[in-house]
Amino acid sequence: MSYDAIVLAGGAARRLGGADKPALPVGGRALLDRVLDACADARTTVVVGTRRATARPVGWALEDPPGGGPVAALDAGVRRCSAELVLVLSADLPFLDGDTVHALLSTAAGGADGALLRDPEGRDQPLVAAYRAEPLRRELALLATEHGHLRGLPLRALTAELDLTPVTTAAPLASFDCDTWEDLAAARARIREHGSVLEQWITAAKNELGIDVDVDTKTLLDLARDAAHGVARPAAPLTTFLVGYAAARAEATGADPARAVADASRKVADLALRWAAETGPAHPEETGSG
Numbered sequence: 001m002s003y004d005a006i007v008l009a010g011g012a013a014r015r016l017g018g019a020d021k022p023a024l025p026v027g028g029r030a031l032l033d034r035v036l037d038a039c040a041d042a043r044t045t046v047v048v049g050t051r052r053a054t055a056r057p058v059g060w061a062l063e064d065p066p067g068g069g070p071v072a073a074l075d076a077g078v079r080r081c082s083a084e085l086v087l088v089l090s091a092d093l094p095f096l097d098g099d100t101v102h103a104l105l106s107t108a109a110g111g112a113d114g115a116l117l118r119d120p121e122g123r124d125q126p127l128v129a130a131y132r133a134e135p136l137r138r139e140l141a142l143l144a145t146e147h148g149h150l151r152g153l154p155l156r157a158l159t160a161e162l163d164l165t166p167v168t169t170a171a172p173l174a175s176f177d178c179d180t181w182e183d184l185a186a187a188r189a190r191i192r193e194h195g196s197v198l199e200q201w202i203t204a205a206k207n208e209l210g211i212d213v214d215v216d217t218k219t220l221l222d223l224a225r226d227a228a229h230g231v232a233r234p235a236a237p238l239t240t241f242l243v244g245y246a247a248a249r250a251e252a253t254g255a256d257p258a259r260a261v262a263d264a265s266r267k268v269a270d271l272a273l274r275w276a277a278e279t280g281p282a283h284p285e286e287t288g289s290g
Contacts, residue, residue, distance in 0.1 A: 001085070001105050005042035006077035007035055008070060008127060009049030009091035010063065015180045022049065022091040024184060027191035028204040029055070031092050031178060037207070038096040039087055046080045048073040049091070055207055065151060070127065071158055072150040075140045078133065085109060086136060090127040094187045095173035104130040107167050116159075118166040119175040126155045126164075128175055135162060213257040219265045226269055230276030243268055 013021040022032035033055040045058045063072035107115035108130035116129035139161045144150055178184045191200050202215050224236035243264040250260035
């Protein structure tokens with residue numbers, strides 16, 4: 001589904017003592033980069049805020065005047081968009097995922113003026129939302145005409161005039177935002193919970209290394225286990241390194257990266273099993289004994 005994305009990364013972050021909130025790390029990645037990852041398939045992405053390094057290329061805009069609030073920032077962003085659907089996100093959503101993004105887009109495409117996420121407490125989130133561009137531009141223009149400016153206007157002045165469908169998802173943390181230091185600490189703790197820590201770590205590592213490949217976590221963990229048990233414990237990390245190196249060489253010749261990892265893992269897993277089998281009693285014919 002074709003869409004543009006606007007990420008609002010301005011604001012004074014008063015409850016964080018004026019800290020640069022989009023740059024604060026959760027799970028080793030800046031909050032802004034985590035949000036950008038959730039909308040990586042956007043045709044155009046515009047970040048409204050101060051320019052900074054980001055994990056992927058984006059366009060930039062500033063509201064007029066700077067610090068003019070979310071409605072002014074949204075207007076600055078939508079002026080750089082051309083798609084019929086516009087995803088609007090705040091830059092402090094550490095657990096936003098692609099499934100939630102596409103649920104919003106699919107609902108917005110089905111009619112009305114857009115769709116916005118409804119959090120588990122029943123609150124609608126206009127900065128986790130997908131809007132049809134035409135009614136969004138229309139209402140922004142009407143507000144500017146009525147008030148003479150958009151500076152300082154609350155988001156409800158905009159959303160009250162739009163027909164927006166609420167969306168609930170299976171990801172209850174998708175709307176979790178980091179407004180305070182306590183929120184940030186809670187997000188960092190959740191990242192490290194047992195059920196998600198490996199997925200979060202692998203995503204962060206891929207981002208840091210600039211690679212995009214599907215990782216079969218179970219296969220690699222099984223391989224590391226077989227190497228550790230059948231050879232020696234230090235063999236586990238060394239073996240997975242060698243699998244990665246072999247897969248990179250195969251990819252350089254045009255092989256599919258995921259397939260290359262799978263093939264290399266299978267070969268070395270078989271080797272580890274053969275190696276381990278040699279630790280059992282040798283067959284009499286191999287030892288030469290009668």
